[in-house]
Amino acid sequence: MTDLLVLRVVVKLLIPFILLFGLYVQMHGDYGPGGGFQAGVIFGSGFILYGMVFGLETMERVAPMRLIGVMIGLGVLIYAGTGYVTMALGGLFLEYGLLDHHDPSHGQHYGIFSVEAGVGITVASVMILIFHTFASRKG
Amino acid sequence: MVVALTIVWLRNMFAVVMLSGIYSFLMASIFVVLDAVDVAFTEAAVGAGISTVLGLTALSLTTEREKTPRHRPFLPLFVVAVTGAVLLYVTPDMPSFGDASAPVHHHVAPRYIEDSIPATTVPNVVTAVLASYRGYDTLGETTVIFTAGIGVVLLLGRRRKKQQEGEK
Amino acid sequence: MSLLGHYNYWIVVVLMMVGFYVVIDRGNLLKKLIGLNMFQTAVFLLYISMGKIEGGTAPIIWEGGGPYSNPLPHVLILTAIVVGVATLALGLGLVVRIREAYGTVEEDEIREQDDP
Numbered sequence: 457m458t459d460l461l462v463l464r465v466v467v468k469l470l471i472p473f474i475l476l477f478g479l480y481v482q483m484h485g486d487y488g489p490g491g492g493f494q495a496g497v498i499f500g501s502g503f504i505l506y507g508m509v510f511g512l513e514t515m516e517r518v519a520p521m522r523l524i525g526v527m528i529g530l531g532v533l534i535y536a537g538t539g540y541v542t543m544a545l546g547g548l549f550l551e552y553g554l555l556d557h558h559d560p561s562h563g564q565h566y567g568i569f570s571v572e573a574g575v576g577i578t579v580a581s582v583m584i585l586i587f588h589t590f591a592s593r594k595g
Numbered sequence: 596m597v598v599a600l601t602i603v604w605l606r607n608m609f610a611v612v613m614l615s616g617i618y619s620f621l622m623a624s625i626f627v628v629l630d631a632v633d634v635a636f637t638e639a640a641v642g643a644g645i646s647t648v649l650g651l652t653a654l655s656l657t658t659e660r661e662k663t664p665r666h667r668p669f670l671p672l673f674v675v676a677v678t679g680a681v682l683l684y685v686t687p688d689m690p691s692f693g694d695a696s697a698p699v700h701h702h703v704a705p706r707y708i709e710d711s712i713p714a715t716t717v718p719n720v721v722t723a724v725l726a727s728y729r730g731y732d733t734l735g736e737t738t739v740i741f742t743a744g745i746g747v748v749l750l751l752g753r754r755r756k757k758q759q760e761g762e763k
Numbered sequence: 764m765s766l767l768g769h770y771n772y773w774i775v776v777v778l779m780m781v782g783f784y785v786v787i788d789r790g791n792l793l794k795k796l797i798g799l800n801m802f803q804t805a806v807f808l809l810y811i812s813m814g815k816i817e818g819g820t821a822p823i824i825w826e827g828g829g830p831y832s833n834p835l836p837h838v839l840i841l842t843a844i845v846v847g848v849a850t851l852a853l854g855l856g857l858v859v860r861i862r863e864a865y866g867t868v869e870e871d872e873i874r875e876q877d878d879p
Contacts, residue, residue, distance in 0.1 A: 481636075489632040491722050493845045497640040504648060525748075532741050535734050550730040568722065571730065578737050579845060582744035583645055586852045589751045590652040593859065615797050622804050629815045630832035634807070634840050641848045646800070649848075653793065653855040656862065671788035679780040686772040724838045736842040743849035750856040 467509045474502035482576050486565070492572035496579025503580075504587045512592055521588055524581045531578030538570045612654055616647035633721045771812035779805035790870040792858045796851060803847050810836040 482495030507515035539549040552567025619642025626635035725733055782805060785798025814833035858868055865873050 485722050489636050489721075491633065491725060491841075493841060494633070494636050494640055497637070497645055497845070497848075501640065501644050501648075504645070508648070528741055528744055532734075532737055535737055539730075539734070550734075571733070572722070575733065575737050578741055582740050582849065585744050586747050586849075587648065587652065589748050590649065590656070590852075590855070590859070593656060593751055611794065611797060615800065618801070619804070622808065625808065626811055629811050631811045631814065631837045631840070634811060634837050634844070637841050637844045638804075638807075641844050642800075642804070645848055646851060649852055649855055650793075650797070653859055656859045671784060674787065675780050675784045678783065679776055682776045682779070683773065686776070721834050721837045721841065724834055725841065729838060733842060736846055739846050740849045743846075743853045746853045747856045750853070750860055 464509055467505060471502050471506055474505065475499060478502060478580075482572065485572055486568065492575030493579055495572075496576040497583060499576065500580040500583030500587075503584045507584075507587065507591065512588065515588070519584060521585065524585050524588075527577055527581035528585065531574045531576070531581065534574030534577065535571050538567060538574070542567070612647060612650035615650065616643045619643040619646065772809070775805050775809045775812070778808065792861065792868045792870065793855075796854045796858065799854075800847070800851060803843075807840045807843065810840050 478495050478499035481490035481498060482492065485491035485495065503515065503519055506518065538552075542552060543549055550567070550571075552564045619638055622642065623635045623639040626632075626638055779802055782798045782800070782802030786795050786802065789795055789798065814836035816832050861873065862868050865876055867873060
């Protein structure tokens, strides 16, 4: 943990906004620039900033590495799972149109959303995990 | 480009890592000028943010100063010059910059732009293509990231166990 | 126009060659990785500049918009950047391991230790 008070206060103020911005980019990726990859990186960098300033132990309390490891797999699972759900509905792998009975384009929307969520979860947790493994090796 | 050349000359690795962050950031602004907002976004977040942090943490685990190479730089310079000359020689055959009639713009791209609203109701074509039209690709790329994460953990994450064994 | 119209390729070639030079000439493995990164960014620039249309806007569709720049290269490069940082992290991990095993990240010294 760093002793610089200014740094700690400023970072504490910034982190909620970074995480919020990450979520905004994730949700708003359909309409403006953004999407799962960018959102994941921004979200992950919020945690990385926290870990850099407040120390790895504090970071581990917020985001236990066991959980992060599960999240990595979960993201890929959500992505591939979306594909299998559409297959179970009688379509092809990742054929989103079937996710909504009335309007295929709504189904597309749901499909893209869940796929992007999967990408975002994987990217964010991989970034956090990579940083943690690098930084915890210092000791 | 000036930044890129400075990276080559500097031997202090700390400055090099910081400069490569600046380089990524400049690259991101170039991407904005070239209309690729999504890409610029990613480059700014990834290149200037995460890469610099990773570089610095890796730096703290290795040495900071680069040693002067003992061999002469002429052979590599020659190879680079020849490759560059060949690449420059073929550029006049490429379509010129900003040309709307270039072959890149006539294969599937117009279809993506025209059909993505009726087919997916998503205005951002990049997202539509990324997640819907090229869904398999993106699944593969997510898996690559997944694998890279596992690789880093396998390479670096075993230390605690070894230390315990050493203590025994 | 005919010759000056290709200036984007010249910039790409120069950047690419700078990265290439760093990769093959410098002995420091960390520096090699940064050179590789520069090479990679040059390729990104090549793709993105090919997708640009004169007078085009970003490919986010709105009424009355257009012409739009080609979205396909953007998609390819977007994923390539993120995959690039993942592989960069993997490379850095390897460098750290090499440093721990050999005590150096200079190529020449590693080779000397391997066959004295």
